[in-house]
Amino acid sequence: MQLEKIAEALTCQSLTDIDGSIEVKTVVASDGMSEILAFSRPGALMLTGLTNIQSVRTAVVADACAIIYVRGKRPPDNVLGLASEKGIPVLMTWLGMFDSCGILYRMGLKGAM
C-alpha cells in the first residue's frame, strides 16, 4: 500500500518532504525503541509517540521506510532535521496509537513481527 493512501486514511500532516509512492507492506508500532528494533522488518512503517532524537535513530537502524508520530505529537526541529538528512519521511496524525493501528489493520496492513 502506498504511503500516500496511509497518510490520507490517518489524516496525516507531512512534517518533512514525503514521497507518497513509497510502498508499505508492514507496520511496527511502539513507544519502546527496543521493541521496534526487535520486532520490525526492513522497510516497515514506524508508528510511535516518542518524539526524541532516538526515534529517528531507531528508524535509521531498523530501516523503517517512514515515521508517523501519533497523538498529535510534533518532534523538535533538530529531530526533523536528522530525519530529512537520513531521508526518512516524517508525518504526524492527531489520532492515537490504538485508532491508528486499527485503521491500518482494517486496510489490510500487517504487523512486522
Place this chain on the structure above:
Amino acid sequence: MAEELLSREFRVRGKDFDKAGETSTEIKTILKNLGIDPGLIRKAVVVTFEAEMNVVMYAAEGTITFTLTDEDICIEVADDGPGIPDISLAMQEGYSTATDEMREMGFGFGMGLPNMKKNSDSFKLVSEVGKGTTLTSRIRLDSHG
C-alpha cells in the same frame, strides 16, 4: 586466522542523550559504503545501538570498537558503568533496572541485552560490579542476514 580489514574505535559519553546513537549510525554508513549485505548491517547496527544506549544510560564513558575481518563483524563495547550483578537475570527478556527517565527516552524495557544476543552469532558479556561491563558481539559474514 581471520584477516582484519578495518578497525575503528569510538568514544561514547554517558548521559549525552542528544548524541546517543550517533556512533551506530556512523557504523551503518561505513558498512553500507563497503557494500556489506543489508541484513548483516542491520544486525550489527541493532547490537551497536542497543549497546551504545546502555553506555549512555548507565556509564560515565564507554568505548565502541568495531572491527571488520574477512570472516565477521566484531563489536566490542566497554564501559565504566556500575556493572551487572546477575548476568543471567539481566539477559531475561523484560528484566530491567532502568529508571523512569531512561524509559522516557524509549529504552529500558528489558529488551536490550536479549536483542543484542538475538542479532549476534556469538555474544559474550563480562561484567564486574563497581568496575564496568564489556560485551563482545560477532556477526559472521556468511550468516544469513
